[in-house]
Amino acid sequence: MTPRPAGIKAVAARAGVSVGTVSNVLNRPDQVAKGTRRKVEEAIRELGFVRNASASTLKAGRSMTLGLVVLDIGNPFFTEVARGVEQAASERGYTVLLCNSAGTPSRQEAHLRFLEEQRVDGVLLTPVTEDSDRIERLRSRATAVVLVDEAGRGDCCSVAVDDVRGGQLAGEHLLATGRRRITYVTGPDSIRQCADRGRGLVEAVTAAGLDAHDTIRVLEVPELTGIEGRQSVERLLADGWSDAAFCANDVVALGVLGGLLSAGVRVPQDLALIGYDDIEFAATAAVPLTSIQQPAVQIGQTAAALVLDELTRRDEHAHQEVVFRPDLVIRRSTSS
Amino acid sequence: MTPRPAGIKAVAARAGVSVGTVSNVLNRPDQVAKGTRRKVEEAIRELGFVRNASASTLKAGRSMTLGLVVLDIGNPFFTEVARGVEQAASERGYTVLLCNSAGTPSRQEAHLRFLEEQRVDGVLLTPVTEDSDRIERLRSRATAVVLVDEAGRGDCCSVAVDDVRGGQLAGEHLLATGRRRITYVTGPDSIRQCADRGRGLVEAVTAAGLDAHDTIRVLEVPELTGIEGRQSVERLLADGWSDAAFCANDVVALGVLGGLLSAGVRVPQDLALIGYDDIEFAATAAVPLTSIQQPAVQIGQTAAALVLDELTRRDEHAHQEVVFRPDLVIRRSTSS
DNA sequence: TCGTCGTTTTGAAACGTTTCAGAATGGATC
DNA sequence: GATCCATTCTGAAACGTTTCAAAACGACGA
Numbered sequence: 075m076t077p078r079p080a081g082i083k084a085v086a087a088r089a090g091v092s093v094g095t096v097s098n099v100l101n102r103p104d105q106v107a108k109g110t111r112r113k114v115e116e117a118i119r120e121l122g123f124v125r126n127a128s129a130s131t132l133k134a135g136r137s138m139t140l141g142l143v144v145l146d147i148g149n150p151f152f153t154e155v156a157r158g159v160e161q162a163a164s165e166r167g168y169t170v171l172l173c174n175s176a177g178t179p180s181r182q183e184a185h186l187r188f189l190e191e192q193r194v195d196g197v198l199l200t201p202v203t204e205d206s207d208r209i210e211r212l213r214s215r216a217t218a219v220v221l222v223d224e225a226g227r228g229d230c231c232s233v234a235v236d237d238v239r240g241g242q243l244a245g246e247h248l249l250a251t252g253r254r255r256i257t258y259v260t261g262p263d264s265i266r267q268c269a270d271r272g273r274g275l276v277e278a279v280t281a282a283g284l285d286a287h288d289t290i291r292v293l294e295v296p297e298l299t300g301i302e303g304r305q306s307v308e309r310l311l312a313d314g315w316s317d318a319a320f321c322a323n324d325v326v327a328l329g330v331l332g333g334l335l336s337a338g339v340r341v342p343q344d345l346a347l348i349g350y351d352d353i354e355f356a357a358t359a360a361v362p363l364t365s366i367q368q369p370a371v372q373i374g375q376t377a378a379a380l381v382l383d384e385l386t387r388r389d390e391h392a393h394q395e396v397v398f399r400p401d402l403v404i405r406r407s408t409s410s
Numbered sequence: 411m412t413p414r415p416a417g418i419k420a421v422a423a424r425a426g427v428s429v430g431t432v433s434n435v436l437n438r439p440d441q442v443a444k445g446t447r448r449k450v451e452e453a454i455r456e457l458g459f460v461r462n463a464s465a466s467t468l469k470a471g472r473s474m475t476l477g478l479v480v481l482d483i484g485n486p487f488f489t490e491v492a493r494g495v496e497q498a499a500s501e502r503g504y505t506v507l508l509c510n511s512a513g514t515p516s517r518q519e520a521h522l523r524f525l526e527e528q529r530v531d532g533v534l535l536t537p538v539t540e541d542s543d544r545i546e547r548l549r550s551r552a553t554a555v556v557l558v559d560e561a562g563r564g565d566c567c568s569v570a571v572d573d574v575r576g577g578q579l580a581g582e583h584l585l586a587t588g589r590r591r592i593t594y595v596t597g598p599d600s601i602r603q604c605a606d607r608g609r610g611l612v613e614a615v616t617a618a619g620l621d622a623h624d625t626i627r628v629l630e631v632p633e634l635t636g637i638e639g640r641q642s643v644e645r646l647l648a649d650g651w652s653d654a655a656f657c658a659n660d661v662v663a664l665g666v667l668g669g670l671l672s673a674g675v676r677v678p679q680d681l682a683l684i685g686y687d688d689i690e691f692a693a694t695a696a697v698p699l700t701s702i703q704q705p706a707v708q709i710g711q712t713a714a715a716l717v718l719d720e721l722t723r724r725d726e727h728a729h730q731e732v733v734f735r736p737d738l739v740i741r742r743s744t745s746s
Numbered sequence: 747t748c749g750t751c752g753t754t755t756t757g758a759a760a761c762g763t764t765t766c767a768g769a770a771t772g773g774a775t776c
Numbered sequence: 777g778a779t780c781c782a783t784t785c786t787g788a789a790a791c792g793t794t795t796c797a798a799a800a801c802g803a804c805g806a
Contacts, residue, residue, distance in 0.1 A: 081792050097794060107754060121546055127527040128468040129792035133761050137464070147492070153484050160510075169524055172508045174496075188505050191463040211458055215415050219524050300694040333693040336742075358636040358668040360696025400772045407670075417762050428786045433764060443784060465762035469791050 080121040089117035106227045131193060140170050140381060141189035142198045142276045143182060145223075147174040149298070149325055150353040151370050152200070155222065158374020159198060166382050168195070177265075178295075179203045189256060190215070196381035198222050199382035208344035218384035221375045224266065231380040233373050233396045237267050240366040241274020242281075244320045244348050247402055248363070249282050251409055253318035253346055257291045257310055259330060260322040264300060268298075268322045271350060291315065298322060303329020307337060317345060318408075324356045324365055331359060331407065347407040362405035369398055416457040425453035436461060440671035452734045467529060476506050476717060477525035478534045479518060481559075482512040485634070485661055486689040487706050488536070493559065494710020495534060502718055504531070514603075515539045521694040526551070532717035534558050554720035558713045560602065562731045567716040569732045571710050573603050576702040576736035577610020578617075579683050580656045583700070583738055585618050587745060589682055593627045593646055595666060596658040604634075604658045608685060611656060627651065634658060639665020643673060653681060654744075660685035660692045660701055667695060667743065699743035705734055 082100075088094045093112060099114040106114070117123075131137040142159050144152040160170045171194060175182035182202045189197055190211070196218035199209070207229070208292055212219050219230045226232030227265045238301050248256055261270045272292065279289045293310055295302040303326035310319060310330065319328035327349030335343055341347050341361045349356055351365035376396055418436075422429045427446060434442050435450040442450070453459075467473040478495050480488040504649035507530060511518035518538045525533055526547070532554035535545070547567070548555050555566045562568030584592055594611055596604045609629065615625045629646055631638040639662035646655060646666065653671045657663035663685030670677055677683050677697045685692055712732055720727045 080792095083792075092795085093752085093757055093794080094758095098755085101794075105754075108739075110754080122550075124523070124526045124547075126468070126529060126792055128464040128473070128529060129761090130463070130794075131761095132464040132468055132763085133792080133794045135761075135794095147483070148486065148489050156483070172491075172510075174508075187460070190460045193462060193464060211460075300690050304694050328691060329694045332696055332698070334596065334616065335696045336698065355664060358640050358665045360668055360671045362668070389417050403414060418764095419762075429763085430765080430786055430788095431784085434785085435766075441784075446784080459770075462762055465791090467791095468793085469764045471764095471791075725773080 078170050079126075079127065080123050081126065082123070084121055085114065085117045085123050089113045097340055110275040125190065135193075136195050137193050138168055138190065140168050140196045140378070141173065141185070141192070141194040142222075143173045143175050143185050143200060145175060145177055145187075145200045146298070147172070147176075147378070148374075149331060149351070150324065151323070151351040152366065154255065154353075154370030155200075155374040155377075156245045158371035158376075159378045160374075161371075162375040162378035168378075168382070175200075175202050176203055182328055183208065186212070186318070190217075193217075194197065194273045195385050198377050200224065207223065217341060218381045220377050220380045221386075222373065225397065228391070228395075231377075231393050231395065232383065233377040233380065233398070235368045235398045235400050237270035237400070238274040238277065240350060240368070241276075241320075242278045243295065243400060243402045244271070244350070244366055245275040245278025246282075246403070247321065247408060248318045248346060248348060249278065249284075251342075251346060254284070254289055255316050256289060256318045257293050258320050258322070259303065259306055259310065260324055261295060261326075263294075265298075265322075271320075274352070277312070295326065298326050298331075300325055300329035300374050303327065304333040306330060307333030310334075311337060311339065319345060319347050321347070321349050324351045324353045324363065327363055327365070328355055328359055333362060335339060335360060342406065342408050342410055346409075349407075351361035352403050356403075357405065358408075361407045364405045364408040367401040367403045415462075416459050416463065418459070420448065420457055421453045421459050421492065424457060425450045425465070436588065438623070440495050449544050461746065462502070471529075472531050473529050474504055474529065475530045476504050476532045476714070477509060477521070477530040478506050478527070478558075479509045479511050479525075479536060481511060481513055481536045481538065482634075483508075483512075485659065485687070486691065487659070487687040490689075490706035491710040493713075495536065495705035495714045498711040498714035499706075499718070504714075510537050511536070513538055515551055516530070519544065520666075522548070526553075529553075532556070532711050534717060554717045556713050556716045556720075558709065561733065562729070563730070564731075567720065567729050569713040569716065569734075570667045571709065571734045571736050573590075573702045573736070574610040576686060576704070577607035577612075577656075578614045578684070579610070579736060579738045580607070580702055581611040581614025582618075583740070583744060584654045584682060584684060585614065585620075587678075587682060588668065590625060591627075591652050592654045593624060593629050593652040593657070594656050595629045595639065595642055595646065595662055597631060598661075599630075600656075601634075607656075607658055629745075631662065636661055636664050636665035636668070639663065640669040641715035642666065643669030646670075646699065647659065647675065648671060655681060655683050657685045660687045660689045660699065663699055663701070664695055666692055667697060667699065671696060673700050678744050678746055684746075685743075686740075692739075693741065695743075699737050700741045700744040703737040703739045709734065 086096045091310045165345045173185035200222045221232035225234045270277040352365040356363040356365045418432045422432045509521035535560045557568035561570045612622045685701040688701040692699040692701045
């Protein structure tokens with residue numbers, strides 16, 4: 075039945091000091107005499123005082139909080155990215171607000187607005203849509219913004235992985251293992267990652283002196299989920315054309331794998347399979363999945379480091395566009 | 411170089427009204443004359459005004475925000491729960507702050523403290539540890555608390571699933587399909603879910619007139635991850651004793667499955683396998699996984715509904731302890 | 747005893763909202 | 777023309793912090 079929780083004033087009264095001193099104990103304890111500090115700390119404990127972040131943020135003009143908007147929290151890849159972000163942020167005393175846009179522009183918009191209202195100090199965004207307006211607005215509010223898993227456009231930091239290169243790696247590997255009829259199982263082309271990875275595949279095929287049209291087919295699924303992957307198998311096998319499948323991510327690939335095996339298709343003998351992201355379940359699948367690895371945790375850490383640098387160094391900060399190189403991880407699904 | 415973003419005052423000046431009116435447009439638009447409202451809305455647009463949530467929360471004493479602390483965001487089960495919570499919350503205008511305790515008491519503690527500082531209106535907690543102190547404190551701050559995936563202790567709402575029953579279902583099913591030597595692959599007993607599910611298994615065996623010691627073995631893994639599951643297979647197969655394995659969750663079960671298949675063990679012929687949670691990857695696995703299904707999304711929705719009820723109805727609110735029943739979903743991993 | 751200087755402590759002024767008692771406005775009604 | 781309502785609008789007082797100029801204190805040397 076306490077109407078309002080005890081504030082800094084109550085603490086001050088109890089400890090017999092001024093509010094300024096209590097605030098100092100909270101924010102610069104080293105400038106407070108030891109005895110005083112102890113008294114205040116005891117009062118805090120006795121009253122169960124917990125700092126009111128609203129008031130603090132309002133007055134101080136910063137919230138010590140970062141917003142992270144990911145494309146799909148159901149995809150373990152993003153979970154790992156988030157882990158990296160959180161780790162780097164918490165080391166510097168920042169807390170991360172995790173938001174899931176679920177690939178929906180309207181949800182991305184809603185979350186960005188929320189973060190804006192909360193006056194987060196920085197935003198890490200895996201964009202669904204390049205909503206330049208809102209990003210511009212955030213930046214004009216002195217909010218640091220970094221694009222994650224997306225190349226920047228010069229006006230802000232970004233951390234990405236070269237997806238074209240990743241597609242290339244996948245293509246080269248399949249070709250090297252003798253495959254010549256590759257189905258690319260992918261999501262809508264509006265998802266940049268899907269488009270880029272497909273482009274890389276085409277490049278690899280072309281570079282090998284093959285005709286892309288003869289070598290590659292595209293099988294589009296509406297959503298990058300396991301279910302859709304599994305369901306796509308029927309179409310994948312329909313005419314017996316393919317001797318390999320490259321999936322736009324591991325979640326889909328695992329669905330495809332399940333579908334293939336239960337249809338009696340041997341992987342990799344009858345059909346080679348390669349995924350993307352190298353999530354934990356890939357190594358652990360029935361037929362361990364060859365995949366294109368991305369340094370997920372490191373992406374998160376780097377992105378966080380960039381926002382924090384922009385936040386701390388302000389004027390000296392120069393925007394950077396970090397691009398990681400993906401790696402091929404070969405497992406049984408492509409090489410028996 | 412706008413030092414501070416435009417506030418309600420600037421909007422008021424621009425629209426030629428008082429701040430009170432602007433606030434009304436924001437919070438009770440129907441009490442404002444249509445013309446005035448339009449003027450204010452235009453000013454808001456022109457200035458790019460975004461409400462400052464800190465100030466709002468500070469003054470109004472509520473943040474329209476809920477905190478959700480989950481045990482393991484890497485487990486798709488919790489992702490689904492979160493989805494349910496978010497859905498129910500956003501329908502009522504609340505935003506959810508998602509936190510991951512990762513099974514660590516200190517992280518749970520840190521997140522609860524953060525949520526307390528943020529003055530969230532309600533907290534949904536999947537407890538690592540029953541930190542009654544902090545929960546008590548939250549509740550004394552007029553913060554609604556509901557326990558998720560954990561039975562309550564009478565003093566707050568809770569939404570749980572009967573894990574003992576789930577373990578029973580698994581046990582009964584394995585016995586019904588003729589298995590008599592069951593290994594229970596589980597995490598530390600300190601995780602309540604693991605303990606309860608194991609208890610259910612024992613009950614099923616005992617109820618069938620069998621001796622639990624002769625019928626059940628326990629194989630403990632340090633963490634409920636796919637890797638650990640896969641690695642446990644060696645021990646699982648060591649003496650050829652088992653004809654079935656029951657895993658404490660699907661993430662582990664899928665790891666075990668991968669290990670079994672690549673060791674040449676046929677599932678279910680040589681060894682039946684059953685998981686828990688019925689995550690999406692279960693249906694989609696190489697050998698589709700029999701599992702104990704929990705209504706994850708519904709758990710989230712219900713939990714959110716309970717907090718919101720406590721928040722809205724206050725005095726009339728009566729604490730409820732909702733317990734869902736788990737369901738057996740039979741797939742190929744236990745029945746060819 | 748008096749300065750002086752460094753360390754602590756103080757107290758009041760914001761920060762940007764919400765809220766609410768009351769003032770203005772403008773019809774209706776007598 | 778006076779009165780009464782309902783509808784709109786106003787303005788000032790919080791909300792709980794942080795911050796900063798200035799005051800208080802103490803130790804020290806002159």
